[in-house]
Amino acid sequence: MIVLRVIVNALIMALELAGVVAAAWLGIHHPFVFACLTAALAFLIGLYLDYARLRHEFPFYFNAQQPRFVFGLRLVAFLDSALKGIAAGLIALLTFSGTDTDRTFLIAIVFGVATYFGVSVLRRLSLSLGARPERWGFFRLAVPMGLVYSCGVAMLAALGHIKVPTLYDLGKQIVFETPQQPGIDALSDLLFNLKQYVDSMIATLLNSFLSAETAQIVSLIISVNVLTGFVITVYAVAITLVVQAIEKARPF
Numbered sequence: 734m735i736v737l738r739v740i741v742n743a744l745i746m747a748l749e750l751a752g753v754v755a756a757a758w759l760g761i762h763h764p765f766v767f768a769c770l771t772a773a774l775a776f777l778i779g780l781y782l783d784y785a786r787l788r789h790e791f792p793f794y795f796n797a798q799q800p801r802f803v804f805g806l807r808l809v810a811f812l813d814s815a816l817k818g819i820a821a822g823l824i825a826l827l828t829f830s831g832t833d834t835d836r837t838f839l840i841a842i843v844f845g846v847a848t849y850f851g852v853s854v855l856r857r858l859s860l861s862l863g864a865r866p867e868r869w870g871f872f873r874l875a876v877p878m879g880l881v882y883s884c885g886v887a888m889l890a891a892l893g894h895i896k897v898p899t900l901y902d903l904g905k906q907i908v909f910e911t912p913q914q915p916g917i918d919a920l921s922d923l924l925f926n927l928k929q930y931v932d933s934m935i936a937t938l939l940n941s942f943l944s945a946e947t948a949q950i951v952s953l954i955i956s957v958n959v960l961t962g963f964v965i966t967v968y969a970v971a972i973t974l975v976v977q978a979i980e981k982a983r984p985f
Contacts, residue, residue: 745976749852752972757845760829761837767829772822775967779814782871817963825964830921839894843885844965851878851969852976859977866977870970878969879962883953890929897933898926928957 760767787806828844831837851874858864889895898906903926911919932952939948 745856745980748976748979749856749972750849752975753845753849753852753968756848756968756972757841760825760844761841764826764829768822768826771825771964771967772818774971775821775963776814776818778867778871778967778970779817780810782868783813784810785868786872821964821967824960826917827921827924828961828964830917831925832918832922836895836925839889840886843882843889844961846885847878847881847962847965848968848972850881851965852972855969855973856976859973866973867970870966870973874966874969875963876959877962878965879959880954882961882965883956883958886958887932887949887953887956895929897929900930903927903930932956932958 756767759770784807787810791806828840829837851870854874854877855864855866855870858869859866886895890897896902906923906926911923915923935955936948936952939951943951
């Protein structure tokens with residue numbers, strides 16, 4: 734039985750890893766498809782969970798046990814989920830699109846590591862505490878996974894694998910390298926470099942009244958890269974739900 738359980742756990746980990754690799758591969762090779770899939774997943778998962786959350790929270794905000802107009806809650810949940818889906822799709826598109834293939838590949842590795850970490854956390858919470866992966870993950874995992882992703886990007890920059898541009902580099906890119914009507918690839922490259930420059934400037938400003946280590950930590954927390962945590966959470970939740978469904982369909 735112990736050997737069988739080890740084999741089953743290995744198969745589950747392989748399924749989780751396969752889902753993470755598939756998501757990262759799709760982001761590298763088909764960023765528009767990846768963005769559309771991200772938007773759809775965020776909308777569908779959010780629509781179900783936001784409506785359930787609103788029904789649960791209604792007695793907390795209003796002096797009634799059940800809302801009179803259930804349609805109103807459904808409309809709010811729909812609009813909220815639609816906005817989340819659009820935001821997730823845009824973040825996903827800007828994360829993986831671009832002309833720098835080396836940078837995109839490295840970003841995909843960081844994305845995959847963070848996503849697999851999120852899947853592992855959700856599975857552990859599910860086994861140890863009986864947590865509902867879709868509910869706990871969708872509402873609580875985005876910021877922690879964003880911090881993991883932000884730390885990964887910062888580590889690549891510190892090792893020199895991702896260049897931190899100077900103000901001169903940004904000016905040169907805007908004036909000479911960016912077309913008058915930039916496509917999504919050129920815009921993604923520009924926004925990524927701008928994001929890296931802003932993060933470096935924040936760390937420099939914080940360093941004037943904080944220690945170097947503290948300034949670096951604070952800059953990682955408030956980095957724009959943290960927003961990618963929402964995209965990571967969407968795939969961590971989706972992969973966990975699929976693997977759990979397969980596990981329940983074929984009990985051991």
